[in-house]
Amino acid sequence: MKSLHIITVLCLPMAVGFSQTNTCDTVDDCQKVIQAKPYSSQAHYRIGEILFQEKNYTGAANEFHDAVIGDLDPRWTEVWSHLQLGKIYDVTNQRYRAIAEYKKAQQTNDNTRGALDEAARYLDSPYK
DSSP states (O other), rough: OOHHHHHHHHHHHHHHHHHHSSSSSSSHHHHHHHHHHTTOOHHHHHHHHHHHHTOOHHHHHHHHHHHHHOOOOOOTHHHHHHHHHHHHHHTTTTHHHHHHHHHHHHHOOOGGGHHHHHHHHHHHHHHO
């Protein structure tokens, strides 16, 4: 349970940082963007952030998956979606899946806002 709290707390500052530059602030706003542009990685990522903060891990995971298979605009949505999926898997006691997502994040070679550094930290974390 302690690891759940720690990971959740660590995710919030990054989520807030990204959301300030997005075009949607609520799930409803983001869904309108998705209606016009179904493969909007940014809108799917933002919904994932919101759902993650609400501890709706299944819904958040689905949105982060959709972000990864979307238009990848902006490019950072790929690396950060993998990181967020890894965090979801860690908090839901699926460490093997979390590790796979952190490695996918590293494979993007995108260090936007320290993403690769964060992936390395989570791979080395004691949440095993």
